[in-house]
Amino acid sequence: MKIDLSGKLAIVSGSTAGIGLGISKALAEAGATVVVVGRDTAKVEQAMASIRQRVPAAQLRGVTADLGTVQGAEKLFVAEPRADILVNNLGIFNTVDFFDAPDSEWTRFYEVNVISGVRLSRHYTPDMVKQGWGRVIFLSSESGVATPADMINYGVTKSANLAVSHGLAKRLAGTGVTVNAILPGPTFTNGLEDMLKDATAESGRSARDEADAFVRKARPTSIIQRVADVEEVANLVAYIASPLSSATTGAALRVDGGVVDSLAI
Known part of the structure; x- marks a missing residue:
């Protein structure tokens, strides 16, 4: 099985670090032209340099825009009016007690984690429909189906991603x-x-050992009993972005290490 995205244009929101950067690398490695988007020009350039270290022949473009705002989305639309693949990865998270999170924090999380993907999908999917092919991928979370007590506002936004x-x-x-x-x-x-x-x-402990310890303590149902690597998430996204996944749609695909203790979703 070969994932070939040659000739496809992919936009990945929030792609200057973390999972978004890993996804961008995987898509570039599969031959897609990748648009890296972030709020800081220097970080966008650093991300593209990082991708080229792994994929020297990568076809990349960068856009500096805050996609958590209407103005930022419009800036992206002007720079990149169309896409074959849209990965709605942009998201923020933190730990905060329910009683310490004001309305403004709920609104901020919803705007960034949910509405950004709604705006981008509303803009890019009509052209995909006209050409008869396209991929839209939302990065949700296991927290969207198993809401953590200390990240309720985050979990709610990730549930919304699933619904959208x-x-x-x-x-x-x-x-x-x-x-x-x-x-x-x-x-x-x-x-x-x-x-x-x-x-x-x-x-x-090392940062990695501490992260693994966090999983065992805070997510005890994890079957792998460790954090996932970014590449493990990006590999699934690359497959779903490809023509090989044509019979998969409307799905919620877990790469959660077995945290969600359920036969479904």
Whole structure:
């Protein structure tokens, strides 16, 4: 089986670091032209340099835009009016007690984690429908089906990602455009390292060992009993972005290490 995305244009939101950067590398490696999008020009350029280290012949374009805002989305639409593959990866997370999260924090999470993907999907899918082919992928989370007590606002937005992706898949039935959601579990990214930095300093463990310990403590149902690597998530996204996945749509695909203890989803 060979994943070949030659001739396809992929836009990956929030792609300057973490899972988004890993996805961009995987898509570039499969031959897609990848649009890297982030809020900081220097970070966009650094991300493209990182991709080229792995894929020297990568076809890349960069856009600096805050996709959590209407203005940022419009800036992207002007720079890149169409796409064959849209990966709605942009997202923020933190740990906060339910009673300490004000309305403004709920609104901020919803705008970035949910509405950004809605805006991009609304813009890019009509052209996909016209050409009879396209891939829309939402990065949800295992937290969308097993909401953590200390990340309720985050979990709610990830549940919303599932609802949007499933509904949009039905809306685009028969068009050749598939829409799916990917549900990563805890994944070893800079964001997770930052979240655990105090615990890492206190324990004296390496960042990776601390992350694995976090999984065993905070996500005890994990079957792999460790964090996932970014590449493990990106590999699934690359397959779903490819022509090989044409019979998969409206799905919620887990790469959570078995955290969700269920026979379904």
